[in-house]
Amino acid sequence: MTNFVDGNVLAGPLREIFAVELTAATGRCASCGRVDTVASLHVYQQAPGAVARCSGCDAVVLRLVRGPDRAWLDLRGLVCLEIALPEPVAVTD
Amino acid sequence: MDTRDETTTARTLVLDVPDWPGHLAGQHVDVRLTAPDGYSTQRSYSIASAPDGTKVELTVQRIPDGEVSSYLTGVFSIGGPVELRGPIGGWFVWRRTDAAPVLLVAGGSGIVPLMAMVRTRMAAGSRVPFRLVYSIRTPADGFYADELRSAGVDLTYVHTRAGPGPVGRLTAATLDSHGWPASLEPACYVCGPTGFVETVSDILVALGHDPGRVRTERFG
Numbered sequence: 677m678t679n680f681v682d683g684n685v686l687a688g689p690l691r692e693i694f695a696v697e698l699t700a701a702t703g704r705c706a707s708c709g710r711v712d713t714v715a716s717l718h719v720y721q722q723a724p725g726a727v728a729r730c731s732g733c734d735a736v737v738l739r740l741v742r743g744p745d746r747a748w749l750d751l752r753g754l755v756c757l758e759i760a761l762p763e764p765v766a767v768t769d
Numbered sequence: 770m771d772t773r774d775e776t777t778t779a780r781t782l783v784l785d786v787p788d789w790p791g792h793l794a795g796q797h798v799d800v801r802l803t804a805p806d807g808y809s810t811q812r813s814y815s816i817a818s819a820p821d822g823t824k825v826e827l828t829v830q831r832i833p834d835g836e837v838s839s840y841l842t843g844v845f846s847i848g849g850p851v852e853l854r855g856p857i858g859g860w861f862v863w864r865r866t867d868a869a870p871v872l873l874v875a876g877g878s879g880i881v882p883l884m885a886m887v888r889t890r891m892a893a894g895s896r897v898p899f900r901l902v903y904s905i906r907t908p909a910d911g912f913y914a915d916e917l918r919s920a921g922v923d924l925t926y927v928h929t930r931a932g933p934g935p936v937g938r939l940t941a942a943t944l945d946s947h948g949w950p951a952s953l954e955p956a957c958y959v960c961g962p963t964g965f966v967e968t969v970s971d972i973l974v975a976l977g978h979d980p981g982r983v984r985t986e987r988f989g
Contacts, residue, residue: 680963681987685813687858688799697859715860715984 683717683728689740690714693747696759704755707735714738714757772845775912778831779878780842781817786853789823792816794889795862795882795958795986798827798855802837812837815882815960815986816856819889825853828912830878861958861986865893869956869982872948873901873922874939874969876961880912882986883960887920899923902947904939904965906930923947939965941972951977960986 683699690698699715710732717728717737725741730753737753771783796816803809818826831842845851863871863886871890873883880903890899899922905911907930917924925947927939949955957978959969966987973983 682861682966682985684797684858684861684986687797687860688813688854691857700859713860715858 679722680718680720680729683713683715683719685719685721686714686717686726686728686738686740689726689742689747693749696761698757698759701757701759703737703757705730705733705735705737706753706755708733709755775828776910778842779828779912780831781826781828782841782845784825784827784851784853786823786825789825790856791820792825792856793859793862793864794819794885796856796858796885797882798825798853798857800827800837800841801852801854802840803852810837813857813988815885817881817884817888819885819892821892828878828881828884861960861984863889863956863958865889865895867956868897870898870949870953871900872944872955872957872973873899874944874948874957874959874961874973875901875903876939876965876969877905877910878912879959879961879965879986879988881960883958884913884917886958887917887922890922891920900948901925902927902939902943904929904961908933939969939972941976944969944972945976948973948976951979954979954982957983958986959983961988963987 687699702711702713704711710730716731718731720727725739727736728738730737735753739750741748770785773781775781797813799811799813801811814827816825817828829838829841832838875883901922902925904927928936929938957973959966966985970983970985974980
């Protein structure tokens with residue numbers, strides 16, 4: 677089955693919800709334990725929303741459905757997300 | 770706002786986006802079109818240009834029966850309104866401060882975000898060595914041909930339907946000869962249709978490249 681795209685495609689929809697860019701974040705698959713970027717997930721867009729599967733074991737990692745005035749985000753396939761953040765800049769006076 | 774035909778079926782849109790914050794090579798935008806009756810639809814398009822003030826260039830390949838691409842490559846006229854969201858994406862990007870050698874592998878219109886990397890490298894005066902392997906059906910299907918000739922990148926075309934030269938699909942031998950040895954630890958960027966990207970990334974990993982350094986962008 678090859679009718680999927682990369683997790684890169686989730687960047688826009690996730691940016692609408694979160695304050696940081698999430699596709700470069702790494703997550704652990706709850707099913708097989710693979711650690712990889714959100715960008716590497718295989719995303720199927722034929723459903724009413726986006727279904728993102730692990731590139732290692734094909735388990736569903738994330739589901740995102742966008743309605744006109746709200747979104748539903750299901751992250752049950754994800755154990756943990758590691759998100760790089762800028763270090764706080766020291767303020768001197 | 771201006772347009773440029775790249776091939777008979779692909780067109781570059783030069784957009785002026787007020788308040789554009791700048792972008793990284795490889796990022797994309799989401800384009801939303803809304804009809805008078807309220808029907809609205811959205812597609813993602815890669816940015817083709819290097820960061821340059823409020824100017825953003827997208828190259829759109831017309832897809833048969835594609836409702837958005839047909840509009841953008843056809844009836845969309847200069848000055849026409851279009852709703853953009855972006856820049857988007859933080860993984861499939863090349864930064865001018867990246868020092869590793871770069872291998873770009875494009876299938877068809879997958880060249881677009883890779884061209885942004887080539888242009889960003891040029892604009893920055895970067896000496897980072899770039900190699901580009903570009904698979905197209907025939908020479909007439911290639912985007913940016915003149916610019917690529919003088920872009921300072923090591924360029925190899927693969928023609929799958931009609932040459933000059935041999936005709937056939939990209940193979941492990943192609944990437945072995947025209948890519949970088951895995952021992953140089955290059956950054957690899959692969960963009961194209963899903964099947965193409967799958968094949969190329971499998972070959973690169975088989976040639977010894979660390980999967981973590983093979984970044985992919987499939988467009989379905």
